[in-house]
Amino acid sequence: MTVCLMFPDEKEKESVFGLSERTLQDLSMDRFPDLIGLDAAQKAAFLGAVRSPSTSVETVVFRQEILNDFLNNPDLSGRLSFLCGIADQCSGAIEKVVTDKRRASANGISSVDLMRNCLQTSAVALKRLLLMFADAAEALSSSALRSSGLSGVLRYFSEKTAAPDFGRLLEICRKYERFGLSGNMNVRITLDGSGKISSCHLIDRKDFDFSFLKTPKRRIAGRRPDEEAAAHTVARRSGDVFEPVLIRAVGETVDLICDICSGMLSDISLLVSNLEFYVSAVKFAEFLKERGVPVCFPRVSGVSRGISATGLFDTFLALGGDSKPVPNDVSLSGKGVLIYGENGSGKTVFLRSLATARILFQCGLPVPAETAEFPVAARICAVFAEAENKDNGGTGSGRFENEVKAVADAIGTLTPGSAVFFNEVFQSTEYREASEGFADILSYLTDSGVRWTAVTHLDELKDCLPEGSADILTTVTGFRVISVL
C-alpha cells in the first residue's frame, strides 16, 4: 500500500493534464518558487504539481483539505518533513549495505566482519525507520485533522505501529545494532540427505551463554558434572567451514532486514515527495498572508459553471511586487470574455490573475482572494502575444505567423470544458482582418465548449462576434476592471 497525499485513490492519478511550459512562463508562474524562497526539492514539488493540474473535483478538494490541516497545525508539516528526511537517510544506508554486500560477493571478498557491519548498519537503519513511523503516528494523532488524506496517513502509521510484531521487530533491531560489539554469533546448521550443510540461520538463543562452562573444571570437562553435556567445543582451523556458514547466516538476516526496509520505504516514497509539495504550499500561503494578501480555497462552482471572486489579486504581483497590488472582483457567466483598456491599465495583469487563480485552484492550492468560486476546467492554456522572432531560420515567418501557430497548437490541446486565455494576439497585422479572423476562432471555441478570455485592442472584434456571445470588460483608473454593459 503506497501512502499518497496528492490523490485520494489510484485512479485519480489519471485526472491530471499537462500545463505547457509556455503557459507557465507567460503567466510567470515559473517564478513563484524563487519569489517564495523554496529550496530545490520544494521548488520541484511545487512546480511539478502546477505543471499537472487536476480535472477532478475530488482531487482538488482532497488537496485543499490536507493543506488546510497543515495550515491549521503549523508544526505538523515541519515535523513530518523532518521524519521523511530520516527515511531518506535510512534509504541511503540500506542502499549502501546492499551495494557493499553485492560487490563483496561478486569480487569474492565477503567476510564475517563485513557481514557483521552490514547487519549492524541495516539494523540501525530499520530501527530508525520504525521509530520514524512511531513518531509520525504520534505527530499526526496529536494534530487536529479533518482531511481524509492525513487521516488516511495517520491510519497507515497507527496500524503499522500498533501491530504486535512491530515491537518485536524493534527488539530485533536493538539486538543487532550493537552486533559488532557483542562478539557472539549463534547459528543453526542443518544437513541435507548427503550430509552437506544445506542451511544455516542466525538464531537468538539465550542459553548459549555457557556460563556453566566458566569454571575451569567444568570448561575442561565440557559438561555439567551431574548431567549429560549440553554443549561441546569445536576444534577450529583457518579456512574451515565456519567462515562461509557465518557469512551466509548473517547475510541472510541482512537481506531480510533490507527487504523490510525497502517495503517500508516504498510505502512512504510518495509521502516524502508529496510532503515537499505541501510544505511549499504552506510557505506559499504564509508568504501571501505575511504580505497582507488574503488567501482562500476556492469553491467549485456548480452547474452554472460561473466564475466569481472577491478581492482577487494577481499572484505574481502579490508575491513579488514592491507594493501591494490592486485586487478586483470578478463575476462572469459562461460566455467568452473580452477585456479592453488603455495601455498599462492592468488588462494583462487581470487576465493573468484570473488564469493563475484557476490553475492554482486546480492544483489544490489556495488563491490570493477573499472568496472565489471556479469551475474545474478540462484543460487550461494561455497564448500571449509573440515577440518578433528574429531566429526564424530564414523562413520569413514573422510574428503573426508565430502567433497563428501558437494559437493552432493551443487549440489542438483543448477539449470541451477547457479554458484558454489570449493576451493581445493577432495585433501584428491589419486590424480588420485580425478581428475577423480572431472572431472566427473565438466563435469556434465557443461552439466547441471552450471558455475563452481575451485581452485585446481590436475594437472591431466585439462587432465581429455574434451578439451576446461574450462578456465585455474594461479597465478603469486605479487598475480596476469593470463590466461594460
Next chain:
Amino acid sequence: MSERAHIFRYGSAVIAPRVFDDLSMRGLFTARCLSLLGRPCGPEEIKRRQRFFRELEDGDSLSVTRQIERALADHLAARRLLHERTSGLVLLYRRILAAKRYISLCETLLTASERFGVFADLAGSQDSCLGADSTQKALGLIEKIDVLLSEISAFDISVTDKTYIAAPGTGEPVASELSRIACSLGYGTEERTCGTLATPDSGLSDAVRRLYGGQIVKIEELLADESLDCRTDFEPLFDELSVAVEITLLMQRMKERGIPVTCPSVTDTPGYVAKDVYHPALAASGADVVPNDADITGDDRIFCLLGANGGGKTTYLQALGANLVLFLSGCPVLAKEASIYPYSLILTHFAGRESEGYSGRFDEETERMKECFGTAEDYPGRCFWLINEAFSGTSEAKGGETLYGTLRRISDQGDCAVCVTHFSSFADKEFGVLAAEAEEDAGGGASRTYRIVRRNRFGGVYARDILKKYRLDRDSLKERRSEK
C-alpha cells in the same frame, strides 16, 4: 562385491568396433548401447530378449522399466559417492544414502520380477534383500535410521573466542521470524535460492559425533545389518536396461514416422530374408528412405551388388548390416517382416584409405581381410560378411582376382556375404547378383530412387548424369573451353 547382476546372457563372439563405423551406427546409438550390440547372444537368448522387447511396447511396462533404470542410476551414483575419499559425517550420510537407494532398488526389482519374465531369475545377485521378506526388514531399518538421522541433522553453533556446538534450541531462527514479521506487516521479501553450502570438515564432524554420539552409534549398528549390505554389482543390469529403453524409444520414434518395426523370426538354416528393410541412421534422420528387400537363402549365400554410382549400394549394405546387428542382440529391426539366421558374428570390410605403415591401400585392405578371416575361423559357417568395394585401389585384374579369391574362401567356409563391387566381371561369376534399379520419382524429375533387385545380368551405368551436374561431362567441358 561379488557377482554382477544382469538379465541378459551373452555369446562368446564380439563384433569389432570398426563394424559400427562401417555401418554408420555410431552416431545413432550410445556407446553403452553399441557395447551390448557388439555381443551377439545366440538363438535362445534372441528369442528371450525379443519377448522382453515386446513387453516393452506396452507404455506402462516401458514406464516401469524406466523407473527401474532410474532406481539403478540412483543406487550406482550413491555407491560411487561412497567410494570417494571422505570421512566423518559425510561418510556416514553417504552410507545411509547408499543403503536407502539400495533398498529402494530392491523394492523396484521385486516389482519388476513380477512383471517381466527376464527379471524372474535375476542372474548374479546374491543379495538377500532381493527377497520380499528381507526387503521389508530392510525398510524397517531404514525407517529407524531416518528417525535417528532427523535427530542429528541439525545443531546450533555458538561462535565467540571459541566455538561450541549443542543440540538445537527451541527458538525460531531470526530469518524465519523476520520473514513472518514482514508478511504480517504487509511487506514482501525477495525469494533467494541458495544452493548447498559446504561439506562439514573434520572439526565439525568430530563435534557432531561427540554431540550425537549415541544416535550415531545406533545408526552404525543398523547400517551394519546384512540386509542393507549390497554385495552385487548392478552396473551391468543398469547398462542392459538403459540399452533396452534406448532401443525401445528409437523404435517408437520410427513407428511414429511410419517406418515398420518387427522382431524377426529365428531360422534354423543360414539366411537373411526380409521385406522393406530400412537404414536405421537414415530413417532416424527423417530423410526420405527407400526400403529394400533381402533374399539370401539356400545355396545362394554370396551376393555381389553392382550398380549405378550413388545408387544406394553402400546404404543397402549398411541397412542389412545394422539391422542384422540389432537382430543378433535380440532387438527389433526396421523391416516389415524378416526371418534371419542367428549368426555368431558380423564382419565388415569397407574400402579403406592410404594409411601409414602400409605400402598402399591394397596392402592395408589385404591385411584387414586377413584379420577378418582370423576372427571368422572360430565361427565357421556362422559369419555374415559385408564387403564394400574391397580391392578397388589396384588394377581391375588384380583387384578382381583378389576379391574372387576372398569370396570363394568365404563360400567354402559356409559363411554368407554381400559384396559391393565395381568389377563388372562379377556379374558373370557363380555368385548371386544384386543390382541397383532406378525408379523415377513421382514427378518424373531427375532424382532417382534405387531398389536392389536380383539380376542375372548387370545393367548400365548412370555416371554421365552425375558428371553433367558438375559440368564435367563432354559438352560442359567443351563449353568451358570456349568460355576461356
